[in-house]
Amino acid sequence: MTDDIQVRRIGADEVDRRLERLADILIDCVAHGASVSFLPPLSRRRALVYWRGVADAVICNERVLLTAEDSTGQIVGTVQMVPAASENQLHSAQVVKVLVERSARRRGVGRRLLSSVSELARNQGKILLTLSTTTGSAAEPLYASEGWQRMGIIPGCVLASDGTYRSATFFYKHL
Template sequence: MTDQTQSIRQLDDAQVATHLNDLVLVLMDSVADGAAISFMHSLTQAEAERFWLQDVASAVKRGDRQLFGAFVEDRLIGTVQLVTGMPPNQPHRAEISKMIVHPEGRRRGLGKALMEAALDAARGAGKSLVTLDTRTGDVSENLYRKVGFLPAGIIPDFAYDPDGAARHATTYMFRYL
């Protein structure tokens, strides 16, 4: 995969259905690989499809969320979401959600490129603060620091690992634009 063309594209709600197979594969394989992204190893294909088609596509259609895909050639291999539909007292803020790169696509700069696209979109939407949370000590925490996020605090026992064997802490992070 090293000499293949990589690109980051913003996806609309209809493109979620177009790329559904890849989106499901990215989500399911990442959870199976231990990614702490709100799902458990018991995640089924039907649940993954419902997440992308109902939860994500509908939020994108409403304009509450922007979805970006990382492509290698024409295969979607990673995603990140920028949540822009915030409460009335937080119009200046956006949130990063579900930063996922398929295990086969990691260590290629796709995560950084996805984050930069999301941050550019936040600027374009007039946001001045972006927040996120990540499993404390996860490799993604280093990525977030490299693109300018700072830790705000750690909550112990925040969520179960995907295998359900243990709970992990989460680190809340922020970045001004």
């Protein structure tokens, strides 16, 4: 299923060169219900500004970006790791923006991204990862099947596109 998918870390210079494609994926995910900090309709301008900010954070070592690419080199998914900045939490990081383009879903891309970010974190001396998702999302069973432990739900944590507030489920994983 994922034999043709390669996951790799990319730097800020490559983020800059691939801004348009990264924006396409973010817009696609938001348009189809992903709760990843944005509400639909997400404008191209806003998506590009977001990815430029990610590039800046990568330069400053405040964020790591991994991409999943198909056999043609086309990005079909991303995941980011945000290492904790606090001295007493340097062993941990947050996983954010697990994005898989709709056309690439159900092919194991999300699993590959989660596995790769866990391996990267482990190689960087991290022993604890955290993440969150909208309760009831398609991502929730994926995280559980990949060994993430549900730690709790916060009701009304996320504003949905229909104007209602939804719960968020928080997960952790010991490496």
